Amino acid sequence: xxxxxxxxxxxxxxxxxxxxxxxxxxxxxxxxxxxxxxxxxxxxxxxxxxxxxxxxxxxxxxxxxxxxxxxxxxxxxxxxxxxxxxxxxxxxxxxxxxxxxxxxxxxxxxxxxxxxxxxxxxxxxxxxxxxxxxxxxxxxxxxxxxxxxxxxxxxxxxxxxxxxxxxxxxxxxxxxxxxxxxxxxxxxxxxxxxxxx
Ligand SMILES: CC(C)(COP(=O)(O)OP(=O)(O)OC[C@H]1O[C@@H](n2cnc3c(N)ncnc32)[C@H](O)[C@@H]1OP(=O)(O)O)[C@@H](O)C(=O)NCCC(=O)NCCS
Numbered sequence: 542x543x544x545x546x547x548x549x550x551x552x553x554x555x556x557x558x559x560x561x562x563x564x565x566x567x568x569x570x571x572x573x574x575x576x577x578x579x580x581x582x583x584x585x586x587x588x589x590x591x592x593x594x595x596x597x598x599x600x601x602x603x604x605x606x607x608x609x610x611x612x613x614x615x616x617x618x619x620x621x622x623x624x625x626x627x628x629x630x631x632x633x634x635x636x637x638x639x640x641x642x643x644x645x646x647x648x649x650x651x652x653x654x655x656x657x658x659x660x661x662x663x664x665x666x667x668x669x670x671x672x673x674x675x676x677x678x679x680x681x682x683x684x685x686x687x688x689x690x691x692x693x694x695x696x697x698x699x700x701x702x703x704x705x706x707x708x709x710x711x712x713x714x715x716x717x718x719x720x721x722x723x724x725x726x727x728x729x730x731x732x733x734x735x736x737x738x
Contacts, residue, residue, distance in 0.1 A: 555728030556608040559641060561648045563735035564601035564615060566593055571612035572603065579631035582693070592617065599628075600656075602648045602733045604641050607726075616645040618653060618661070625653035625706075627663035630672065637671075640725050646679045647722060648733045650715060654706050655736055661706060664698035666691060676701050680714050 564572065569589055576583040592599040601617035614632035618625045627649060632641045653661050664687065665672045681701035690698035704711055719731055 558607055558726040558729040559613075559644055560605040561644060561730065561733040562603055562605075563733050564593065564603045564617075565735075566590070568603050568612055568615075569593075572601075572615050575612060575615055575631050575633050578633055600649075600652050602645060602652065604632075604645055604648075606636060606639075606641070614641045614645050616649050618649050620653075620656050620658060623657070623659040625649070625656070625658040625661040627661055630675070640722065642671075642675045643678065643718070644722055644726070644729065644731070646675060647715075647718060647731050650679065650703075650706065651732045652736060655732075657707070659705055659707065660703050662700065662702040664690060664700055667697045667699050673699065673701075679718065680704065680711060 569586060572589060573583075573586050576589075589601075592601065596619070598619040598621060599617060600620065601615060603612045604614040605611060606613045613636040614630075616630040617628045619628055627646075630642060630645050630649075632645070650661065661681070663676065663681065665676065667686070680703050682703075683699050684702050685700045687698040687700065689695040722729055722731060
């Protein structure tokens, strides 16, 4: 647990729900632990530092499990004109299949909608069934592929995108998905802390 962390809403939020917050530089050591567990090879800490301090388009979210101040997952996107490009979603192996991936993707979509993005896109490894299922559940559909996109094993990337994030149909989907998360995690705040400040 961090000792010198800045005061946070976490102290007085529902201890039974995971907490979503915009990533801060103080989160970096824990984010790096998740990154190392989730990706080989992962990004170095300097890459995240650059994202947080120099990339005006980048927005990252962290998730802390109920009652914990430790980061169990994070996700990020780039705001590219009117399209949100999802860069990463990662959850600690021991915390998977608990709905945290869903909560992170939901939070990213809240971020994208807050910034008036029209759609969200991403690339995912063809073999990554878990991620593809997660994204499909959030309304991403497959629109193409990039052959041998990943340099480590020359694996293909599947390109996925959403319909208009501001459309009534997407609103209805998000409302339904939000309700599902609120049933699973009563008290969860799906708009990440710090998004509107
Ligand atoms: C992909 C990842 C973020 C999912 O996180 P998670 O917290 O386990 O996801 P959730 O518990 O919210 O699962 C949401 C849905 O995704 C799908 N899913 C998740 N893990 C799955 C698995 N191992 N196999 C099949 N489907 C899976 C399911 O549809 C699941 O819904 P369900 O639990 O109701 O069946 C996690 O596996 C991870 O960190 N992987 C390594 C990093 C990575 O590959 N990121 C994606 C890069 S594009």
